[in-house]
Amino acid sequence: MTIREGPSLELLLHRLAETPDWFLRQPATDVGSADGVDLAAVLRDLLLDLGCEAPDAPALQLMKQVGGQTERGRIALILAWLLHDGYFLERRGTFTEGALAAFREIPGRFAGVVRADRFVTEPDRREELARLSLKHLGLRPAGETDVQAADRLVSLDSVERANIVRESRAAEKRAREVREAMARKAAEEAAATYGRE
Amino acid sequence: MSGNEERLRVWRACWPAALDIWSRHTKLREPRWCVTTDDAADEGLRATDSGAMIRLNDQTVVISFPNLVRAGLDRFPLQILAHEIGHHVYCPGDLSDQARLLARIRHALPKFERHAGLVANLYADLLINNRLQRSGGMDFAGLFRALRNDGKTDAVWTLYMNIYEMLWGLPSGTLSTGELTPRLRADADLGARLARVYSRDWLQGAGRFASLLYPHVAQASEQNAAEWIRNLRDLEKACAGADTVPEGLIEIDAGEAEGAIHPSLDPELNGLEGEGDGKNGGESDAESDEEGGPEKTPANRDGRAKGSQPDGAGQFREPYQYGELLRELGIGLSPAELAIAYYRERARPHLARFPRRRAPEATEEQIEGLDTWDIGSPVDEMDLFETAAMSPVIIPGVTTVRRLVGIVPGKEPETLPVDLDLYVDCSGSMPDPRYTTSYTALAGAIIILSALRAGSRVKATLWSGKNQVLTTHEFVRDERALLGILTGYLGGGTCFPIHLLRETFAGRTPKDRPVHVMVISDDGVDTMFQDDEKGVSGWKTARTALERGRAGGTLALNLYGNPDQYPWSAPAKDIGWDISVVRTLEELVDFAREFSRRQYERTIA
Numbered sequence: 001m002t003i004r005e006g007p008s009l010e011l012l013l014h015r016l017a018e019t020p021d022w023f024l025r026q027p028a029t030d031v032g033s034a035d036g037v038d039l040a041a042v043l044r045d046l047l048l049d050l051g052c053e054a055p056d057a058p059a060l061q062l063m064k065q066v067g068g069q070t071e072r073g074r075i076a077l078i079l080a081w082l083l084h085d086g087y088f089l090e091r092r093g094t095f096t097e098g099a100l101a102a103f104r105e106i107p108g109r110f111a112g113v114v115r116a117d118r119f120v121t122e123p124d125r126r127e128e129l130a131r132l133s134l135k136h137l138g139l140r141p142a143g144e145t146d147v148q149a150a151d152r153l154v155s156l157d158s159v160e161r162a163n164i165v166r167e168s169r170a171a172e173k174r175a176r177e178v179r180e181a182m183a184r185k186a187a188e189e190a191a192a193t194y195g196r197e
Numbered sequence: 198m199s200g201n202e203e204r205l206r207v208w209r210a211c212w213p214a215a216l217d218i219w220s221r222h223t224k225l226r227e228p229r230w231c232v233t234t235d236d237a238a239d240e241g242l243r244a245t246d247s248g249a250m251i252r253l254n255d256q257t258v259v260i261s262f263p264n265l266v267r268a269g270l271d272r273f274p275l276q277i278l279a280h281e282i283g284h285h286v287y288c289p290g291d292l293s294d295q296a297r298l299l300a301r302i303r304h305a306l307p308k309f310e311r312h313a314g315l316v317a318n319l320y321a322d323l324l325i326n327n328r329l330q331r332s333g334g335m336d337f338a339g340l341f342r343a344l345r346n347d348g349k350t351d352a353v354w355t356l357y358m359n360i361y362e363m364l365w366g367l368p369s370g371t372l373s374t375g376e377l378t379p380r381l382r383a384d385a386d387l388g389a390r391l392a393r394v395y396s397r398d399w400l401q402g403a404g405r406f407a408s409l410l411y412p413h414v415a416q417a418s419e420q421n422a423a424e425w426i427r428n429l430r431d432l433e434k435a436c437a438g439a440d441t442v443p444e445g446l447i448e449i450d451a452g453e454a455e456g457a458i459h460p461s462l463d464p465e466l467n468g469l470e471g472e473g474d475g476k477n478g479g480e481s482d483a484e485s486d487e488e489g490g491p492e493k494t495p496a497n498r499d500g501r502a503k504g505s506q507p508d509g510a511g512q513f514r515e516p517y518q519y520g521e522l523l524r525e526l527g528i529g530l531s532p533a534e535l536a537i538a539y540y541r542e543r544a545r546p547h548l549a550r551f552p553r554r555r556a557p558e559a560t561e562e563q564i565e566g567l568d569t570w571d572i573g574s575p576v577d578e579m580d581l582f583e584t585a586a587m588s589p590v591i592i593p594g595v596t597t598v599r600r601l602v603g604i605v606p607g608k609e610p611e612t613l614p615v616d617l618d619l620y621v622d623c624s625g626s627m628p629d630p631r632y633t634t635s636y637t638a639l640a641g642a643i644i645i646l647s648a649l650r651a652g653s654r655v656k657a658t659l660w661s662g663k664n665q666v667l668t669t670h671e672f673v674r675d676e677r678a679l680l681g682i683l684t685g686y687l688g689g690g691t692c693f694p695i696h697l698l699r700e701t702f703a704g705r706t707p708k709d710r711p712v713h714v715m716v717i718s719d720d721g722v723d724t725m726f727q728d729d730e731k732g733v734s735g736w737k738t739a740r741t742a743l744e745r746g747r748a749g750g751t752l753a754l755n756l757y758g759n760p761d762q763y764p765w766s767a768p769a770k771d772i773g774w775d776i777s778v779v780r781t782l783e784e785l786v787d788f789a790r791e792f793s794r795r796q797y798e799r800t801i802a
Contacts, residue, residue: 155362176408
């Protein structure tokens with residue numbers, strides 16, 4: 001897949017930081033339900049604005065895949081806000097497939113790892129979501145090389161980091177116990193040495 | 198203009214700008230500019246040391262141009278000067294906070310405490326550089342790129358540089374040179390989060406930072422470490438030459454032990470949703486420091502986490518731990534001096550005024566006339582006014598006069614301090630005060646310092662086996678000498694120095710100041726009532742001491758049983774000894790405090 005230069009990263013980061021409260025609400029349980037934001041309608045409107053000629057079916061399919069009142073649904077809402085940026089809308093028809101791929105991949109990827117609102121409040125998570133979205137659209141941030149963009153995404157990879165952190169937590173707990181035991185032993189040895197002196 | 202002169206001109210011109218970056222109100226004297234290696238050596242920087250350093254004890258920045266040129270850092274005057282100022286105004290700020298920082302980091306590096314200074318330096322640098330790069334708009338990345346060509350690296354340096362790359366959004370390899378494993382990247386991400394989350398409450402983050410580096414420090418070779426750290430150790434001699442010991446170091450800061458956790462175990466940092474303690478985790482914009490100033494919050498001044506319980510509060514370091522911390526700071530006190538500083542500080546909260554006794558009235562001077570002042574008399578006795586009134590021509594010894602002064606009783610009663618003759622048991626049953634906390638030494642310190650505060654003189658005697666005695670011999674007001682005796686250690690058998698008690702009171706007359714006699718011991722106090730080397734009964738000596746001391750005597754004893762079960766107990770009370778029993782040595786501290794208070798209140802009433 002050829003990666004082209006996309007919008008400036010700052011543009012997307014700014015957009016995410018200013019996500020309206022409405023997009024941070026809980027999605028409705030199901031299509032047509034009045035207990036939250038109608039995610040299917042949001043997806044349909046987005047796909048339509050991006051140039052999809054028949055958005056109803058893919059929007060419903062995505063809605064089913066993402067689920068209703070879930071953290072994945074909230075991430076999908078924020079992603080919809082991000083992709084509704086003028087840069088993408090102005091290039092009508094260019095990013096429909098990429099957007100569908102992003103919705104299929106991104107909400108599920110972060111489920112259980114990153115809470116949705118952190119893609120708005122945390123600088124690193126904003127950047128990660130923006131970069132990951134661009135990647136699915138076949139773009140890289142303006143002014144960056146492919147290598148730089150890929151490297152930065154690796155550095156920001158919260159899923160990979162969470163896996164390592166989970167693994168290391170157990171090891172660290174054990175290591176801490178060992179260190180504490182070592183410290184106690186060292187203190188005892190120091191006491192004995194001092195006593196002899 | 199030579200290269201050195203030009204360099205000096207440029208760096209000097211940058212100094213005000215560097216100060217302004219932190220605050221227009223920052224006050225710090227101009228650095229010591231060292232143009233030659235000899236200049237630098239005079240300021241304590243060797244040729245292999247860092248090119249810049251700050252001394253916290255006299256708030257002085259030292260710049261060594263030869264060292265900076267060697268490291269290729271002489272092109273970064275603003276960054277380096279602003280960085281050194283950051284150590285002064287932000288982290289660590291002063292000797293006390295540097296000590297607290299080291300204490301936390303030492304706790305997180307068991308067996309590798311020798312690297313605590315280095316890790317503390319890296320941590321402080323990280324916080325300062327990040328603030329200057331993000332908020333001050335300074336190019337520290339360029340400075341690190343200049344260092345990157347050193348070639349030598351290890352996991353610690355790779356991790357440390359990758360943390361900066363994460364913080365500043367730089368591509369991997371911009372600053373780091375080693376292999377970035379997934380584990381290193383994850384650790385770097387945690388380090389970057391830590392630098393953001395704990396930028397204000399930086400003391401709280403210190404143990405976490407050290408825990409993050411711990412496995413990498415443990416694996417790093419000494420040789421490589423020496424290569425890359427030499428240009429960065431600007432805090433290495435921050436406290437060298439300090440002639441005062443920062444106060445508050447005997448107490449273990451709240452969170453000192455609890456803060457030594459790996460960031461992966463900290464819900465504020467690990468970012469794992471729904472795990473840990475249920476907190477949301479992560480650093481938000483509101484938590485980041487990008488617009489914040491360097492002011493310290495009360496929380497970080499006290500070393501206490503926001504909203505957390507003071508989990509370490511009220512606990513004290515052992516004397517040997519206190520000594521290790523001061524050595525790490527670079528404060529080179531002898532073990533004896535360390536012990537004095539330790540017990541002096543621990544005693545201070547318990548001090549009270551020592552007993553004073555009402556004497557007849559104090560006296561006042563009254564002028565009774567004039568007498569001739571001759572040349573052999575002290576000059577200050579000459580009354581210049583009366584001399585001038587006597588004759589316009591002043592002839593020493595002829596026209597010069599002095600006042601004759603008589604003494605009349607005053608209206609205010611004079612308070613007469615009671616001296617103290619203190620005997621502290623230091624036999625093998627007592628701990629060595631230089632290593633572990635000795636409550637006998639602490640109680641003694643409380644009483645001695647209280648006595649000195651009230652104007653009393655003290656004779657301190659440390660006793661153990663026969664002829665194993667340390668004593669001041671005389672009643673003195675020399676705090677250092679007294680605490681030096683008190684914090685010594687004998688650790689032999691148990692034999693009260695009856696001869697010293699006997700000699701102390703042998704020539705004492707009613708004109709001498711009253712003396713309170715105190716013995717701190719355990720059941721070994723019975724040796725006090727045995728016959729001495731001359732065959733004189735210890736009972737006689739003990740009775741004489743009280744009679745001639747005229748201010749009573751106290752036996753403060755750590756006894757496990759009922760004091761009345763000891764055969765010496767009743768006779769001792771009969772001749773006037775007050776017996777105070779504690780069940781544990783720790784209770785001696787309460788006794789010492791109460792003793793002073795009781796005596797004082799009794800006098801005032």
